[in-house]
Amino acid sequence: MSTYKIEVIIRNKKVARDPEGETIYKELIGRSSYASEIKGIRSGKWLLFEVEADSLETALKDVEKLCKDLRIFNPVVHEMEVRPYQGGSA
Amino acid sequence: MSTYKIEVIIRNKKVARDPEGETIYKELIGRSSYASEIKGIRSGKWLLFEVEADSLETALKDVEKLCKDLRIFNPVVHEMEVRPYQGGSA
Secondary structure (H helix, E strand, O other): OEEEEEEEEEEEOOOOOOHHHHHHHHHHHOOOOOOOOEEEEEEEEEEEEEEEEOOHHHHHHHHHHHHHHOOOOOOOOEEEEEEEOOOOOO | OEEEEEEEEEEEOOOOOOHHHHHHHHHHHOOOOOOOOEEEEEEEEEEEEEEEEOOHHHHHHHHHHHHHHOOOOOOOOEEEEEEEOOOOOO
């Protein structure tokens, strides 16, 4: 058994709107000197799971199953990405 | 000029607490059949920037500067990760 760090991104599907991203883009970036450089923003939720599992594959699969089972995301309006965390000291 | 997708994770520093992550961990995971497998959770905000820049390095640097300038995160309590987005069809 090893411990794996798995990160999950939950965001609105493209067919749903993304009011938070739109607001940051229009009202914050659009009024700043960065307006010409930034072409779009999407917002979402980030979760980092520390999982004890036999393999990375199992860890990824279990986190995906957990998020569905416990309704951490709503499959009707959200899409989810599950992947190994390769970042810093989190 | 190319378009780069840069993702930003903003989360509470470890010295600050993470009430959302703690609640998901204790109240949701802790009462489920996944309790023994999951050792911890951290929560945060995910933002995806579409940036027009000369190089990936410039794009990363500009997004980091933007987040500081426009106070998208609060350096006193938050830590930020800025990295190229390698995910799916976002």
